[in-house]
Amino acid sequence: MGSVLQAPGAPEIGHLIPGVPPPAALYISPNEQLVVDSWGYACQLPVFIKLRMLRPGGYVDTSYYLHPPSSDRSLVTTYHDLAEGHLLTAMVYAMGSGYHRGQCYMNVGLQRGEGAVGIYHHQLIAGYVTNCSALVWPWARLESSVEGPGLIRSVAGLDPAAGAEISVTVPVGARWRPHSIRFVLVTDGTAVNREVDLVIDDGATTLLIIEPPALQGAGGTRGYNYGADFPMQAALAQEFLIPLPVGLILLAGYRIRTVTALLTGGDNYGIPRVLVEEWIEP
Amino acid sequence: MNQEEQLEDLVEEEAAPPEAAEEFEFKTLRPEVSFATRDVQPPSECYISRDDRLRIHAWNVMAGGSFWVHARILRPDGQITQNTWQCVPTSDGVSNAWWEDLMEGFLLALNVVPVALKAGGCYVRVMLVRGVAPPTVPVAETLVCGYLASGSILSWPYPRYVGPCEGPGRLRVIVGTDPAAGLEILEAVPTAVRWRVLSIHAQLTTSAAAADRYPTLWMADGANLIVWTAPVVGQPASTIYEYSWTRELETHSLALYAQIAQVGLPELWLTAGQRIGTNTPGLQAGDNWGAPVLYVEEWVEP
Numbered sequence: 001m002g003s004v005l006q007a008p009g010a011p012e013i014g015h016l017i018p019g020v021p022p023p024a025a026l027y028i029s030p031n032e033q034l035v036v037d038s039w040g041y042a043c044q045l046p047v048f049i050k051l052r053m054l055r056p057g058g059y060v061d062t063s064y065y066l067h068p069p070s071s072d073r074s075l076v077t078t079y080h081d082l083a084e085g086h087l088l089t090a091m092v093y094a095m096g097s098g099y100h101r102g103q104c105y106m107n108v109g110l111q112r113g114e115g116a117v118g119i120y121h122h123q124l125i126a127g128y129v130t131n132c133s134a135l136v137w138p139w140a141r142l143e144s145s146v147e148g149p150g151l152i153r154s155v156a157g158l159d160p161a162a163g164a165e166i167s168v169t170v171p172v173g174a175r176w177r178p179h180s181i182r183f184v185l186v187t188d189g190t191a192v193n194r195e196v197d198l199v200i201d202d203g204a205t206t207l208l209i210i211e212p213p214a215l216q217g218a219g220g221t222r223g224y225n226y227g228a229d230f231p232m233q234a235a236l237a238q239e240f241l242i243p244l245p246v247g248l249i250l251l252a253g254y255r256i257r258t259v260t261a262l263l264t265g266g267d268n269y270g271i272p273r274v275l276v277e278e279w280i281e282p
Numbered sequence: 283m284n285q286e287e288q289l290e291d292l293v294e295e296e297a298a299p300p301e302a303a304e305e306f307e308f309k310t311l312r313p314e315v316s317f318a319t320r321d322v323q324p325p326s327e328c329y330i331s332r333d334d335r336l337r338i339h340a341w342n343v344m345a346g347g348s349f350w351v352h353a354r355i356l357r358p359d360g361q362i363t364q365n366t367w368q369c370v371p372t373s374d375g376v377s378n379a380w381w382e383d384l385m386e387g388f389l390l391a392l393n394v395v396p397v398a399l400k401a402g403g404c405y406v407r408v409m410l411v412r413g414v415a416p417p418t419v420p421v422a423e424t425l426v427c428g429y430l431a432s433g434s435i436l437s438w439p440y441p442r443y444v445g446p447c448e449g450p451g452r453l454r455v456i457v458g459t460d461p462a463a464g465l466e467i468l469e470a471v472p473t474a475v476r477w478r479v480l481s482i483h484a485q486l487t488t489s490a491a492a493a494d495r496y497p498t499l500w501m502a503d504g505a506n507l508i509v510w511t512a513p514v515v516g517q518p519a520s521t522i523y524e525y526s527w528t529r530e531l532e533t534h535s536l537a538l539y540a541q542i543a544q545v546g547l548p549e550l551w552l553t554a555g556q557r558i559g560t561n562t563p564g565l566q567a568g569d570n571w572g573a574p575v576l577y578v579e580e581w582v583e584p
Binding site: 021022025037197200 | 322441534544
């Protein structure tokens with residue numbers, strides 16, 4: 001068991017107790033507003049912003065505000081009046097479930113003036129809010145919306161009609177990193193060999209074409225599976241394994257689609273399933 | 283429970299005071315610490331003298347992009363002023379500099395707010411300097427430095443200093459020069475940027491001259507070859523082949539349907555002036571490469 005050393009006598013250093021300077025570097029004048037910006041995807045509940053302020057009377061005041069993020073990655077801005085004082089801490093947090101990393105990007109700052117015509121002058125917080133981690137000020141890391149881990153989503157594309165190709169588009173306000181892709185092609189009895197090429201484009205210009213390991217004949221069902229570190233392989237009887245460059249980041253409007261040589265009117269693709277890592281990109 | 287009811291519950295949960303046991307005795311104590319409300323020390327670690335100026339530096343490669351710099355200063359008379367400057371940098375990646383006069387006081391906050399900029403496209407540094415112009419200007423203090431992007435603001439105090447080659451770069455689709463018939467593809471990394479090559483796509487149309495062509499892609503740092511790739515099949519006369527070079531894929535071509543050739547690339551970082559091109563053994567005068575499409579991640583590299 002250790003012992004606590006205590007020097008005899010009173011400390012030689014005396015601290016100011018009455019008349020202490022406010023323990024905060026951020027003075028809020030009477031003309032300031034709190035500005036909260038958010039870009040959310042599928043956010044069901046509002047987030048909370050909590051402030052602790054040292055008011056001129058010497059007492060610490062805690063206040064909180066509700067902010068409802070969007071569900072479609074669009075910008076939502078709210079403005080909140082503030083009283084004069086020194087800001088001690090600020091915190092943004094989500095209550096309930098549904099806030100995963102990459103889902104709701106937030107900026108919190110201060111402006112002088114009211115509403116949309118105010119002049120933004122101080123950023124306090126920037127980052128993704130999640131179920132289990134709050135965004136805080138001071139000593140916060142200001143984070144861009146396109147760095148760090150993103151939201152993991154399993155995205156189902158549209159089921160193409162018979163004879164039509166697959167096409168999945170990165171939505172507005174998002175950027176994707178595809179981790180895996182899977183779809184099934186059922187061919188009719190027409191006696192030709194189909195080649196299923198996966199094309200990645202920016203909406204118009206082809207960036208990349210990925211070939212399959214083999215052709216697909218008539219009257220068959222094949223699963224096409226794209227993933228990182230896959231070998232190029234016609235595995236088992238019905239599954240193709242195809243490598244996917246997972247370092248490829250796709251911006252809004254970019255497409256993942258098939259281009260199938262000798263596709264016939266009776267051939268039918270199933271619903272494509274794309275596992276993506278998604279970031280908000282305002 | 284609908285969303286509105288959930289919200290009410292959350293608000294009540296947040297606002298309701300904690301319940302107390304009946305025997306619990308409440309005491310309200312006056313705090314022993316009191317705070318000064320007069321002659322308060324200026325809430326800033328940055329004093330601006332009369333000789334100090336703001337130096338704003340930007341390297342930008344995004345056409346149409348600009349930014350605002352906002353500074354909030356506590357003057358000696360106790361008034362807080364808001365200063366704003368608009369900066370419209372050129373989009374050629376060269377250094378743009380602005381020198382702004384300041385008033386004596388304490389810097390409370392400084393923000394750099396982007397307009398129409400994306401990640402990796404515009405690198406900005408804001409410093410406090412003493413004097414008028416280089417080269418006789420010692421740097422007093424770097425306030426902020428980093429990339430500007432929509433939704434991302436550079437802010438002081440508590441800044442996060444980011445170097446020009448850190449973090450996510452700018453994703454660019456670059457349609458290169460379309461070579462004349464019989465000539466090879468040749469592209470160079472522009473001035474003041476670095477590239478991470480994600481993929482390259484190009485189309486080769488061969489003439490009727492009977493020979494197999496073997497397109498290879500190479501990268502060089504001027505005179506020295508860095509890396510060279512090659513397809514696994516040749517391209518015969520009178521055909522159109524699509525070539526895709528990309529990372530994390532193995533070189534592959536279907537033997538029965540070779541019009542698409544996929545060729546693996548290494549993790550490839552190139553700096554200004556380094557080149558990418560094709561070399562096609564068997565290329566005939568009537569063969570024609572289309573314009574290459576390069577997908578790259580780009581950073582400003584002054």
